[in-house]
Amino acid sequence: xSIEQFIDNEVKSNDVVxxxxxxPQFPQCGFSGQVxxxxxxxxxxxxxxxxxxxxxxxxxxxxxxxxxxIPQLYVKGEFVGGCDIIRxxxxxxxxxxxxxxxxxxxxxxx
Amino acid sequence: xSTKDAIINKLREAxxxxxxxxxxxxxxxxxxxxxxxxxxxxxxxxxxxxAFEGKSRIERHRMINATLAAELAGxxxxxxxxxxxxxxxxx
Numbered sequence: 028x029s030i031e032q033f034i035d036n037e038v039k040s041n042d043v044v045x046x047x048x049x050x051p052q053f054p055q056c057g058f059s060g061q062v063x064x065x066x067x068x069x070x071x072x073x074x075x076x077x078x079x080x081x082x083x084x085x086x087x088x089x090x091x092x093x094x095x096x097i098p099q100l101y102v103k104g105e106f107v108g109g110c111d112i113i114r115x116x117x118x119x120x121x122x123x124x125x126x127x128x129x130x131x132x133x134x135x136x137x
Numbered sequence: 138x139s140t141k142d143a144i145i146n147k148l149r150e151a152x153x154x155x156x157x158x159x160x161x162x163x164x165x166x167x168x169x170x171x172x173x174x175x176x177x178x179x180x181x182x183x184x185x186x187x188a189f190e191g192k193s194r195i196e197r198h199r200m201i202n203a204t205l206a207a208e209l210a211g212x213x214x215x216x217x218x219x220x221x222x223x224x225x226x227x228x
Contacts, residue, residue: 057166058215095202095209096216111218112194 030087038101042131043073046088047098051075058110059098065117066100070134071126103129140177140212144205151204152186155223166215178214190222 028036038044045062049055051073054063066073078085078097085097092099092106100107102125107113116122126133138146145159160183163176182201189197197220202209209216 058217093199095206106195108195109198112198115194 030083031091034084034087034091037074037076039104041074042103042129043071043126044101045073045075045098046078046084046101047075048077048079050077055079056097058096061110062098062100062113065113065122069117069123069126071131102126102131140208141180144180144182144208144213147204147208148182148184148201152184152188152200154184154186156183156185158183162217177212179217180213180215181217181219183219185221185223185225187223189220192222 043066045051045059045066047054047056047059047062049059051063051067054060063075076084078088088097088099089095094106094109096109098110098113100109100113107122107125108116113122116125123133141159141161145157148154148157148159160181161176162179162181166179184201188200192200198218201218201220202216205213205216
């Protein structure tokens with residue numbers, strides 16, 4: 028399987044995927060860590076993929092998304108944005124709305 | 138020319154911004170992966186330009202990323218972007 032096929036499969040078979048540096052439990056970059064905090068705060072389930080474990084994945088996701096930086100958030104196979112965009116959307120309530128519109132369950136108690 | 142000046146020149150030329158502020162935040166990332174002695178690795182950009190009118194967040198970022206592709210492929214490790222069209226309330 029090529030890296031493009033791997034990424035394509037990941038973003039299409041998981042509702043929410045975060046390409047990040049480090050893991051959700053132990054982010055290794057402040058920008059990735061900010062997105063982890065936002066997703067955890069909203070209480071949405073997601074799959075974290077650590078690009079530091081694979082140079083092929085790290086380069087592959089940049090090409091796949093045509094986006095030069097990490098982190099990158101995908102929802103239902105669609106690229107939503109990087110750290111700045113995710114934070115702006117969260118602050119405006121748009122990220123929560125996106126999950127609602129896509130029918131992705133969140134922990135409302137969070 | 139410093140990387141910061143190169144970023145400023147390219148953004149000015151591409152977007153004719155009403156306002157532009159490029160901040161070198163490299164000192165905030167000392168010891169962190171991506172930091173290099175001498176700085177110029179982490180930047181934050183505030184830019185207001187009519188070019189962003191009617192564009193989505195992703196489109197605005199893509200426009201800037203394309204303009205600064207050489208810098209992003211080179212020494213710039215992180216680029217935080219705050220693009221706005223004139224009259225928009227800063228988020």
